Amino acid sequence: MFASIRRYRLDSGSIDDLLRTIDQDFAERVQQLEGFVEYQLLECGNGEWITITTFADRRSAEASIEVAATWISETVAKRMDITRLEAFVGEVVISRARAEVLEEEHY
Numbered sequence: 001m002f003a004s005i006r007r008y009r010l011d012s013g014s015i016d017d018l019l020r021t022i023d024q025d026f027a028e029r030v031q032q033l034e035g036f037v038e039y040q041l042l043e044c045g046n047g048e049w050i051t052i053t054t055f056a057d058r059r060s061a062e063a064s065i066e067v068a069a070t071w072i073s074e075t076v077a078k079r080m081d082i083t084r085l086e087a088f089v090g091e092v093v094i095s096r097a098r099a100e101v102l103e104e105e106h107y
Helices: 015-031 058-076
Strands: 002-012 036-045 048-055 081-091
Touching (some): 015 048, 048 058
């Protein structure tokens, strides 16, 4: 498995509106990508958040970085200023999870 990790900062706009839009639109879209395993968003405070998307293969994880950039520019960039601070892909070499991880969380 491979994970795509992206870190962002919201420079203007509502974080609540942004998180709701991500949950209702982007998370649904990324879930449909080939090789999708899991999507998580960590709200870090001060307008920053991190996403971790896990895929079965590196190609899909790398492609998700562009998918996310395109979604931001086409969906929320018109009403919010968002800066992508980092984006990278790595191989998942250790993984543990409880059954609760399989239950969807919604904002």
